[in-house]
Amino acid sequence: MIRTVGYAAKHSFTGLHRYEFEREEARPNEVEIEVLFCGVCHSDIHQVKNEWSNTVYPCVPGHEVVGRVTKTGSAVTRHQVGDLVGVGCMMDSCRKCEACQSGEENYCEGPNSWLATYNGPMVPAAKSPDNTNTYGRDNTFGGYSTSLVVPEDFVVKIPTGLAPEAAAPILCAGVTTFSPMRHWKVKAGDKVGILGFGGLGNMAIKLALALGADVYAFTSKSEKINEATRLNATGIVEDDEDALAAHKGSFDFILSTIPEKHDLNPFLTLLKRNASLVVVGALEPMKPVNNQLVAFRRNSIGGSLIGSIAETQEVLDFCAANGIAPDIEIIDIANINDAYSKVEKGEVRFRYVIDMSTLRRD
Ligand code: NDP
Ligand code: ZN
16 A cells, blocks of 8 residues: 555535545556646635535545656566656546547446546546446546555646646646547637636637637636736736727637536627537536527537547647746645635636655654
8 A cells, every 4th residue: 555645624614634645555557656746726616615515535636647656567668767747637438439439438428427536536436327437436546645546547648848837737627628629620710718817717718829829718817817817818807898899700719617507698799600519617507598589599508528539638738839838826735725615716927836745754
């Protein structure tokens, strides 16, 4: 067993505290990773606070993990000791269903769906069609910890040219915004809107610009307009009705990263004929949509869940090739509870990344 130190929430109301536990040694197809940096995603907060009503406690969050391989199982061929690697939201999937066979493990249709890096299978045994537990575990502990053990196929390579701390947010925020832009074929010259200017929004703006789009960031805070300008995007305060009216019917693609239920109707009016608005932020029922707005321009409303392992590698390589890195603030693990409240208030610029050496010192 591997003695591991992490930060865990014991209940929805306790916040995160130091927590010692043991991980199983790497199996033949697995690698052991020393965690160097871990990004703080808003999903970590939803999960810790049980806002999706599915949290298994204790909860050790963290799914934007960058580290070094310290051990490889006997059958591992893709990674070597010393490699700089990344782990995102998934650490396994059924590998047999049509989605897995097509390289879209993030839509795994196995009885337990994919195995999340923390909080266990996406469909727990109790809710799977035949009460199965494909992965033999009810919970998993993520990257707010000193080490991680992960099947090699779910470990990606951090390309040279990306700083390890900057690579961390790409593993969730990056791939979650890149995957829908690829699927809905965002291309050079498109007019793209990003709703919610936080961790995902920051990556979405940079990726869309690199794809050649003309990018608009919609924010609730006027002080973020300058931040949009700094990134070469145009900032719009989302309740500025005159600004919305000026852009009516002009967008090719809009991506919403707003982390809770919100009204899409004001933004649907901005879409061109045949254009799509895709929601990745709010994983919950939304306010009702006026289908008259959608039908009159044959628009589509979509959703998207993280991205595949291949897309995760693709977005890392894309960022390295295009000089893209998220704007981050590095924090000590001891400040994690304060960081959570700042993320909830929209005060982070734009992603907190935990320096995990502060956990070893702790
Ligand atoms: P952040 O908190 O970093 O950013 C969200 C931004 O949305 C804020 O900066 C703020 O921007 C705006 N916002 C609007 N309403 C609120 C509110 N009530 N509370 C806080 N922010 C608000 O979050 P992330 O970018 O890390 O994540 C965004 C959402 O995406 C989360 O809900 C997360 O769970 C989800 N997610 C979904 C994934 C998927 O696969 N579909 C994968 C990863 C994350 P502004 O100040 O500009 O108004
Ligand atoms: Zn995330």
